[in-house]
Amino acid sequence: MIKWGTLSLVNLQAREISIKVVYYGPGLGGKTTSIQYIHRALKPESRGQLVSLATGADRTLYFDFLPVKLPKLRGFNVRVQLYTVPGQVHYNSTRKLVLNGCDGVVFVADSQTERESANVESLDNLRDNLREQGLALEELPLVFQWNKRDCEELLPVGTLEKELNPRKSPAFETVAMSGRGIFEALKAITTEVLQDLRRKGVWEPQAEPRPKPNSRERKNVPAPAGESLSDKILEFAESPDSGLHRTGISGVKQLPATPGSLAELLDGDARAEAQAVETDIARGDWAGAIRRVGKRLHDGAGADPDGGLAMVALLSRVAPERFVRMRELLRRVDAGGVSSQDAAFALFFLIELELGRQTTKT
Numbered sequence: 211m212i213k214w215g216t217l218s219l220v221n222l223q224a225r226e227i228s229i230k231v232v233y234y235g236p237g238l239g240g241k242t243t244s245i246q247y248i249h250r251a252l253k254p255e256s257r258g259q260l261v262s263l264a265t266g267a268d269r270t271l272y273f274d275f276l277p278v279k280l281p282k283l284r285g286f287n288v289r290v291q292l293y294t295v296p297g298q299v300h301y302n303s304t305r306k307l308v309l310n311g312c313d314g315v316v317f318v319a320d321s322q323t324e325r326e327s328a329n330v331e332s333l334d335n336l337r338d339n340l341r342e343q344g345l346a347l348e349e350l351p352l353v354f355q356w357n358k359r360d361c362e363e364l365l366p367v368g369t370l371e372k373e374l375n376p377r378k379s380p381a382f383e384t385v386a387m388s389g390r391g392i393f394e395a396l397k398a399i400t401t402e403v404l405q406d407l408r409r410k411g412v413w414e415p416q417a418e419p420r421p422k423p424n425s426r427e428r429k430n431v432p433a434p435a436g437e438s439l440s441d442k443i444l445e446f447a448e449s450p451d452s453g454l455h456r457t458g459i460s461g462v463k464q465l466p467a468t469p470g471s472l473a474e475l476l477d478g479d480a481r482a483e484a485q486a487v488e489t490d491i492a493r494g495d496w497a498g499a500i501r502r503v504g505k506r507l508h509d510g511a512g513a514d515p516d517g518g519l520a521m522v523a524l525l526s527r528v529a530p531e532r533f534v535r536m537r538e539l540l541r542r543v544d545a546g547g548v549s550s551q552d553a554a555f556a557l558f559f560l561i562e563l564e565l566g567r568q569t570t571k572t
């Protein structure tokens with residue numbers, strides 16, 4: 211049985227609470243780098259696969275996904291799912307999609323003076339997108355990262371607080387490239403979300419025994435539920451010198467943006483084909499990516515190119531509306547005008563198609 215809280219998902223059968231945190235902010239402000247640092251710093255046994263999609267226009271086109279396993283609370287496993295959103299304005303529909311069902315937000319502001327207006331615009335955009343989903347920013351757990359504090363010509367923290375944080379939410383000076391303040395912000399947002407869910411009755415912490423009289427041993431001293439949980443998050447962190455993802459800041463060598471890819475969800479030639487599509491997208495060949503997916507679809511259609519395509523999609527359990535959109539892209543691609551979003555949709559269509567094929571074969 212799955213029970214939805216106000217925002218979070220509680221799976222009673224699996225005894226698991228899933229909370230979703232979205233990293234939001236202006237383009238190139240440090241959202242993706244923050245997620246990459248967290249993924250790199252966590253021990254392998256406590257982290258899931260980091261999935262991202264980079265393009266020439268924005269390092270995060272759809273989202274980075276990271277499930278972080280935490281110790282049990284009152285018998286429930288807790289998962290924290292971390293997402294980022296693309297910062298550029300023309301990806302607003304994607305930002306809305308990623309925000310759907312979020313339990314808390316980490317707003318990553320760019321501290322550089324020249325980015326002052328971009329920070330304000332991004333926060334206003336966050337407020338508007340939440341409002342469309344019936345959520346108020348003022349009622350959602352929120353933590354700020356004042357990022358890039360190692361750069362020159364910085365906005366004073368007081369200015370950032372005044373313009374962006376009038377409600378005095380937890381805020382941290384951060385340098386995502388080195389990891390400075392990143393786990394502190396993660397600790398804070400996780401604590402804020404769990405405390406918010408507790409107030410809403412989604413979960414209730416188990417009462418812990420009182421410490422023995424005169425006992426000063428740390429293991430016998432109970433801590434508040436939120437504090438206990440956030441401390442355990444930090445237990446997963448490896449030492450800062452374990453190696454970092456150096457991406458996205460000028461003057462630093464650019465390394466591959468993704469430790470993993472959507473292609474890893476597939477096997478055999480399907481995986482190779484998805485990797486080829488991702489390569490097309492990474493180099494900005496939107497039409498090539500779409501044509502490659504179209505060829506894969508046609509290869510399974512046999513001698514009936516029209517009805518056969520629909521049958522392939524049907525048997526692979528692809529939603530009809532997504533098949534119709536993909537077919538329209540294939541009609542438009544030769545005329546030009548396809549976008550990075552179109553290419554990204556084609557990639558996700560391919561993943562859904564191939565996963566459906568794998569399911570029908572088993």
